[in-house]
Amino acid sequence: xxxxxxxxxxxxxxxxxxxxxxxxxxxxxxxxxxxxxxxxxxxxxxxxxxxxxxxxxxxxxxxxxxxxxxxxxxxxxxxxxxxxxxxxxxxxxxxxxxxxxxxxxxxxxxxxxxxxxxxxxxxxxxxxxxxxxxxxxxxxxxxxxxxxxxxxxxxxxxxxxxxxxxxxxxxxxxxxxxxxxxxxxxxxxxxxxxxxxxxxxxxxxxxxxxxxxxxxxxxxxxxxxxxxxxxxxxxxxxxxxxxxxxxxxxxxxxxxxxxxxxxxxxx
Amino acid sequence: xxxxxxxxxxxxxxxxxxxxxxxxxxxxxxxxxxxxxxxxxxxxxxxxxxxxxxxxxxxxxxxxxxxxxxxxxxxxxxxxxxxxxxxxxxxxxxxxxxxxxxxxxxxxxxxxxxxxxxxxxxxxxxxxxxxxxxxxxxxxxxxxxxxxxxxxxxxxxxxxxxxxxxxxxxxxxxxxxxxxxxxxxxxxxxxxxxxxxxxxxxxxxxxxxxxxxxxxxxxxxxxxxxxxxxxxxxxxxxxxxxxxxxxxxx
Numbered sequence: 001x002x003x004x005x006x007x008x009x010x011x012x013x014x015x016x017x018x019x020x021x022x023x024x025x026x027x028x029x030x031x032x033x034x035x036x037x038x039x040x041x042x043x044x045x046x047x048x049x050x051x052x053x054x055x056x057x058x059x060x061x062x063x064x065x066x067x068x069x070x071x072x073x074x075x076x077x078x079x080x081x082x083x084x085x086x087x088x089x090x091x092x093x094x095x096x097x098x099x100x101x102x103x104x105x106x107x108x109x110x111x112x113x114x115x116x117x118x119x120x121x122x123x124x125x126x127x128x129x130x131x132x133x134x135x136x137x138x139x140x141x142x143x144x145x146x147x148x149x150x151x152x153x154x155x156x157x158x159x160x161x162x163x164x165x166x167x168x169x170x171x172x173x174x175x176x177x178x179x180x181x182x183x184x185x186x187x188x189x190x191x192x193x194x195x196x197x198x199x200x201x202x203x204x205x206x207x208x209x210x211x212x213x214x215x216x217x218x219x220x221x222x223x224x225x226x227x228x229x230x231x232x233x234x235x236x237x238x239x240x241x242x243x244x245x246x247x248x249x250x251x252x253x254x255x256x257x258x259x260x261x262x263x264x265x266x267x
Numbered sequence: 268x269x270x271x272x273x274x275x276x277x278x279x280x281x282x283x284x285x286x287x288x289x290x291x292x293x294x295x296x297x298x299x300x301x302x303x304x305x306x307x308x309x310x311x312x313x314x315x316x317x318x319x320x321x322x323x324x325x326x327x328x329x330x331x332x333x334x335x336x337x338x339x340x341x342x343x344x345x346x347x348x349x350x351x352x353x354x355x356x357x358x359x360x361x362x363x364x365x366x367x368x369x370x371x372x373x374x375x376x377x378x379x380x381x382x383x384x385x386x387x388x389x390x391x392x393x394x395x396x397x398x399x400x401x402x403x404x405x406x407x408x409x410x411x412x413x414x415x416x417x418x419x420x421x422x423x424x425x426x427x428x429x430x431x432x433x434x435x436x437x438x439x440x441x442x443x444x445x446x447x448x449x450x451x452x453x454x455x456x457x458x459x460x461x462x463x464x465x466x467x468x469x470x471x472x473x474x475x476x477x478x479x480x481x482x483x484x485x486x487x488x489x490x491x492x493x494x495x496x497x498x499x500x501x502x503x504x505x506x507x508x509x510x511x512x513x514x515x516x517x
Contacts (some may be wrong), residue, residue: 028505035358153378159359163353164420167318168372169341214359215404 003088015126018134019232021141022193027228028148031220032179032209035159042200044093045187048074048100050196053121054107057114064136067188070134075180122197124247137189144182151178163208194247205254227257269296271428271460272317277326279316285483286312292479292488295330299454299461301475306483311349314432318346341372345421349432362400363388363417369420391423411442429453431463447474
């Protein structure tokens with residue numbers, strides 16, 4: 001089979017379309033999260049989504065419908081625990097993440113019927129993405145991108161210097177909530193691409209790669225998006241031709257780009 | 268309306284301890300106020316309370332004739348924080364973008380950067396003689412250059428009040444003198460009211476027309492000449508500093 005024939009498969013086209021949208025939102029949000037030292041929120045929320053997907057499967061509801069609101073709520077809980085209590089952000093992520101995994105394991109144990117389904121979410125498979133999931137990915141990605149565009153300078157200012165941002169009238173508490181909610185949506189969408197176990201890589205790797213090379217924030221966004229898109233395209237292609245898991249391949253390609261950026265910087 | 272800031276019986280607390288205690292003063296248009304006091308006296312806390320970064324436990328703050336909570340004209344105030352402490356140094360921000368942040372105070376969301384905004388940035392960079400740095404990253408600049416960039420951010424909205432929190436700590440003596448001259452120029456030539464926190468007590472008399480000295484509570488607010496001969500001076504400053512202040516003022 002040649003490359004042109006490969007591109008004619010409907011499931012490959014769907015994977016490329018949904019993967020492109022998800023790659024772009026991950027690359028943009030990832031930059032803000034990495035710069036705010038919130039990279040691990042991706043890991044924490046993906047673990048919560050494990051529990052949330054288990055809830056969906058347990059009650060026979062389409063898992064993403066349940067996962068999106070639960071993970072959004074969990075993102076606010078993490079934020080409020082770190083703001084209002086004597087618990088640092090990383091510990092708050094640890095707490096919520098553990099509760100997410102534990103609830104998933106308990107539900108899986110109570111209902112022995114859906115274990116295979118649940119564990120398929122751990123590593124994702126974008127090649128098996130459904131029409132509904134493609135539409136959901138496109139619509140939610142456009143919403144996330146629209147919100148980032150609308151609040152671009154507020155997000156920029158609050159990330160560069162939160163205290164100064166407050167003195168210019170920016171409501172930084174609202175911006176923090178907004179960023180958490182956008183991250184929650186992005187995490188749930190990304191699970192289909194790389195799975196629960198690897199979702200934070202999609203947020204972190206393109207962002208840290210771009211930060212090695214960028215000469216300004218706009219160029220960081222462009223580089224991050226490019227790395228993310230190329231990782232998804234190359235990852236899906238390699239996964240198909242080499243018959244290896246798509247999620248893990250996308251992450252390895254992304255990690256390779258990061259390695260190359262380090263080498264380039266040293267040269 | 269000539270009163271820029273009016274503070275009445277302000278107390279700011281961290282938990283149970285009072286960092287600022289029952290402080291009252293009034294700053295008029297055109298004043299250059301030196302805010303001084305020993306380490307931990309509550310200078311930065313007072314400034315943060317004025318800027319709304321810390322809540323007042325009790326008392327009233329008015330900015331430009333409005334109660335602080337109703338004050339929304341953020342472009343009227345330019346702020347240069349202490350030692351760039353809150354800045355994210357990994358952020359790949361160019362000098363142009365950083366100075367643009369100073370104009371966000373004049374905009375509502377969605378904040379759109381216009382050609383006029385970019386022109387304002389170019390003008391202020393030109394004024395501070397750092398036009399060449401426009402496309403550089405903050406992390407590529409020296410301490411003095413970084414200070415000028417943050418000064419540009421503070422003045423780009425053409426504020427009526429400038430607040431500086433220990434601006435000279437990252438500067439060598441020559442750069443420090445230049446920096447104080449520049450601030451003095453904003454006050455004398457552009458009529459901008461200035462509040463400057465500093466330990467450089469020797470410089471206070473040279474530039475400021477008023478001294479606000481606190482040690483949690485207010486020790487002195489008024490002309491430096493009224494503070495110099497008082498017993499409070501020796502109690503508050505080291506003997507050598509008293510000597511410098513006295514000479515610079517007489």
